[in-house]
Amino acid sequence: MILGNVDEPETQQLMENLLPTLHRERVLITTRIQRWRNNVQPEQLDLFTESEALEFLNEPLYPKQAPTRAEEAELKSLT
Numbered sequence: 001m002i003l004g005n006v007d008e009p010e011t012q013q014l015m016e017n018l019l020p021t022l023h024r025e026r027v028l029i030t031t032r033i034q035r036w037r038n039n040v041q042p043e044q045l046d047l048f049t050e051s052e053a054l055e056f057l058n059e060p061l062y063p064k065q066a067p068t069r070a071e072e073a074e075l076k077s078l079t
Contacts, residue, residue, distance in 0.1 A: 003028070
């Protein structure tokens with residue numbers, strides 16, 4: 001799951017309340033906020049190349065198998 005531009009304290013609070021209810025392995029939050037609760041581990045990321053973005057998006061969605069051509073096209077449409 002990708003949550004983009006979480007830059008307001010009110011939105012941060014909503015996300016911190018939401019995160020424990022999610023049953024996903026990874027959630028990517030783009031934000032400028034440095035301090036988070038609930039086991040959020042900030043990680044500084046550079047801009048992804050298209051290939052890095054596809055690899056990042058593919059990993060949590062298809063952890064044990066390569067994506068089909070249709071899935072690969074769908075992932076490309078997200079970047």
